[in-house]
Amino acid sequence: MGRKVILVIGAIFVSIVFITANATTAAAQGKSRGAGGQGASPGGPPSGTGVGRGIGSSSDNSVGRADTGRGTASDRSNGRSDAGLDRARTASDNLHAADNDLQRHPNLASDMHLSANGLRAGYQSALTANPNLTFGQYVAATRLAHNLGANNPNITRDAILAGLAAGHSIGRTLQDLGLSKDEAKTASKQVDTEIKQSRRRG
Template sequence: MEGKVMQTTLRLIARFGLVFVLMAGLQVIASAQGRGRGAGAGRPAGPPSSVGVDRGISTSSDRSNGRADTGRSTASNRSNGRSDAGLDRARLREQNSQQADKDLRDHPGMAANLHTTANDLRSGYRTALLANPNLKFGQYVAATRLAANLGARNPNITRNAILAGLAAGKSIGQTLQDLGLSKQAAKDAEKRADREIKDAKHH
C-alpha cells in the first residue's frame, strides 16, 4: 500500500516538474520576442544613418568651401598686392635707369673726371637698383666718390656699405657716422664729394 502511494506521489511530482519546465521555456521565448520588437521599434525614432552622414558631409563641404573661398580670395589679394608692388619696383628701376643714362649723356666727361667710366657707373648703378629701386643716380655717384676719398683711411667705408645705409632709409651723413666718422667729418666729406661731382660735370 505504501509503495503505491509513493509511486503516485512521484508521478505527480514528475508531471508538475514537466509543466514547470514548459512554462519556463515559454516565458523565455516570449521575453526574447518582446526584446526583438522593442529594438525594432526603436530604430525609426532617429533618421537613417545614411541621412545623417550625407547631412554631415554636406555641412562640412559647405563650411570647407566657405573657408576655401575666403582663403583663395585672401591669397589672391595678397598675390596681386605683391605683383603690383613688384611692377612698381620694376617701373621705378627703369625710370631711374633712364635718368642715369640721360645724366651720362648730358655730362659725357663726368665719369672720366671721377676716374671711372660711364659703363662702370651705368652697370654698377643698375645692379644697385635691384636692391634699392629708390636709389638716385646722384646718390650712387656720391657713394662712389666718398668711398674713393675715404676708403684708404677708413677701410670699412666702401660704396656697398654706403649704399646699404641708403637702402635702410638713412642719409649719407648718418651712414658715414655709423661707419665711424664724426658728425663734422661726415659733413665735410659730403661737401667735398659734392664739389668734385659738380666740377666733373662742368669740365
C-alpha cells in the same frame, strides 16, 4: 421536410458565425498594423537630417574655407605682384634718368677714372637692392669711397649704399662708418663740389 428546414437553418447560422469571426480578426489586424506604423515613424530620422545633411554641411564648410583660403592667397599674391611691379618701374625710371645724365655729363664717370658703361652697370646692379637709389646718390657714394677709403677702410661704396638702403642720409652713414659729424659734413660738401664741377665741364 421539417428535418431539411432545420439543416438549412443550421448551415446558415454556421456561415453567419464564420463570417463574423473573420471580420473581427481582420479588423484587429488592421488596427495592429496601424499602431505599428505610427510607432515606427517617430523613431526614424527627421527630414533634413542624417548622412545626406552631414555630407552637405561638411561640403559647405570645406568650400567656405577653401574659398576664403583662395581669396586670401590671391590677395596676398596680388599684393606682392603689385609691390614687385612698383619696384621694377621705379628702378627702370631711375636707370633711364641715369642714362640721360651720363649722355649730358660724361665727365661724371671719366673724372673718377671710370667708363660711362662701367658706372652705369654698377648703378644698375645697385638698383636691384635699392630701386629708390638715385644716380646722384650712387655717384656721391662712389666718390666718397674713392676719397675716404684709403684712410678709412670701413668706408666703401657698398657700405655707403647699405646705409642709404636702410633709410639713412649720407652724413649719418659716414658717421656710422667712423667719421665724426664735422668730418662727415666736410667730406659730403667736397663731393658735392666735385660733382657740380664735373657737370659744368660736361
